[in-house]
Amino acid sequence: MSRTRVASRKRTGRVLKLHPVPSSRLITVVLLLCSALGGLGMRLAWLQLVAGEQLESRARQAQTERRIPLGRRRTIVDRQGRLLAIDEERVTVWAHPRYFRWPGDEAEQRRSPREVAEKLAPILGVSAGSLSERMGQHRSGVRLASNLEPSTAARLKALNIDGIDFEHGPQRIYPQGDLFANVLGFLNLERSPQAGLELSLDEKLRSQELKLGIRRSADGTPLPDGIGAGSMHRDDLRLQLTLDTRLQRVAQLELLRQVEKWNARRGAALVMDARNGELLALASVPTYDPNRFWKFKPGLFREWAVQDLYEPGSTFKPINLAIALQAKALTSSSTIDDKGSLTISGWPIHNHDKKAHGRIDLATVLQVSSNVGMVQAMQRMDSRNYWQWLNKLELNNAPDTDLPGAVSGQLKSLDTFTANAIEPATASFGQGLALTPLKLLQLHGMLSNGGRLVSPHITRGLRSGTELSGSSHLSGRQLLDPKVSQQVLVWMESVVEEGSGQVARIPGYRIGGKTGTAQKAANGIYIPGALITSFVAHLPVDDPRFVVLVVVDEPQGEHVYGSTVAAPVARSIIEALLVIEQIPPSKAVAKALRTT
Structure with a gap:
């Protein structure tokens, strides 16, 4: 009997007594919820009505990228059509000594500038000593060569040396050398015209280099939207001179x-x-x-x-x-x-x-x-x-x-x-x-x-x-x-x-x-x-x-x-x-x- 009474008492102790909630507490909760919803509404109204244009502009800037391509400048020819100035693909080679490594080397292993220079020198046609000296104590961003033919760059790439980068781009070439220098002028290493017709007729010579707009998704993937027909078109116009x-x-x-x-x-x-x-x-x-x-x-x-x-x-x-x-x-x-x-x-x-x-x-x-x-x-x-x-x-x-x-x-x-x-x-x-x-x-x-x-x-x-x-x-x-x-x-x-x-x-x-x-x-x-x-x-x-x-x-x-x-x-x-x-x-x- 005693056990039955104890169990009964335990079951009776588990029952919770319900108390009525004060009306003031309900009113407080309702007011808080209404305030939150009202704040959200006001914020939404402010974003749409007041800051809408500014936010739209910021979104477009984040989603749209404007690029000026390194497009080719127009060719210049003489009265008979002989080439005087032309853009050709050229390669610039950069060295980053802190990353130098051969294929198969351990992840932590690094090669010295002298070792790398000895491999590059025969292809570049310069001495290993001059290449090594150029790299010196620099850890990154050393330009080893510019204006290289793509075929020469391909031979360098075939070495698969980590820490050697290749920058491809158009290079202004003057096939006649010094013959028309006084007339044509030249482009500097940043492709900015410095003298002659290259400078005075710059707009006419670079008129095909159009800005291109690219839309991107949230993860940065390029979208076809915004790239209209003819956006990638390149004309074949060339500037003809009267000179022979x-x-x-x-x-x-x-x-x-x-x-x-x-x-x-x-x-x-x-x-x-x-x-x-x-x-x-x-x-x-x-x-x-x-x-x-x-x-x-x-x-x-x-x-x-x-x-x-x-x-x-x-x-x-x-x-x-x-x-x-x-x-x-x-x-x-x-x-x-x-x-x-x-x-x-x-x-x-x-x-x-x-x-x-x-x-x-x-x-x-x-x-x-x-x-x-x-x-x-x-x-x-x-x-x-x-x-x-x-x-x-x-x-x-x-x-x-x-x-x-x-x-x-x-x-x-x-x-x-x-x-x-x-x-x-x-x-x-x-x-x-x-x-x-x-x-x-x-x-x-x-x-x-x-x-x-x-x-x-x-x-x-x-x-x-x-x-x-x-x-x-x-x-x-x-x-x-x-x-x-x-x-x-x-x-x-x-x-x-x-x-x-x-x-x-x-x-x-x-x-x-x-x-x-x-x-x-x-x-x-x-x-x-x-x-x-x-x-x-x-x-x-x-x-x-x-x-x-x-x-x-x-x-x-x-x-x-x-x-x-x-x-x-x-x-x-x-x-x-x-x-x-x-x-x-x-x-x-x-x-x-x-x-x-």
């Missing part, structure tokens, strides 16, 4: 030969089709290799024939005679009494040979390059009218050209020019005013094309297959009567046939020319002993089309003249031009040769 590689090579080689022979500071050679202003050659020395630009001085990265001023000297005399003929101050039959010297405003002026040539016609003035004759010829023209003509030739303006960095010339103000008679006197033989070789070429082109001032240029436009786009150059402004320009060319022909330009004479062809040997000025003061020699040629005179200009700066030695330094270069260029452009002999000259 064959003629450029001849011009540069001959120019370099003369610069070295005369120990000159520098030289430039330009060839232009006067009908439309197309430049067939624009060579200058010294130059540099754009594929290894870091080895050269930055001063070589500019084209001085376009950006540096000089006093043209006697090569400006034909321009002056054309002005005087057009202004009716001279006629084709005018003569000059050359007494060898004269004095203007207390300044003595004499001929370069110190000779008096007596009564001579204007053709002889050019043949003997008479300074006195030119002064007397231009004195027949009012100085104000003379200045107005020089200004009309846009000497104070930069030439209208697509060549980067073109600068304006220097012409004295009208008041200064007319106040002192020495100013028009010196201008008559090409001193006291300054211009660039490019500007002088443009002015002589005016004589060859019948009096039109055309725009010298080196780009034809973007070409795709046989189609050419974006090529629009003005026909030029008519400034001279065609009869005037033709008369001056006939006089210039006599310079080649009988005067100082005979070195440029080529049997069977009518060629006009003018030599120039001018003092060189710096900061308004003539440098003692410093000369700049030049020669300009027109051909063929019976059907004028091409102008050739050669300028050699500061040649050294005896007998330094335009006829001895610059003219031989021009002759070599002309001989190549006759073959390249297939110019037939002048009929009148050919007939004369047959009858002799």
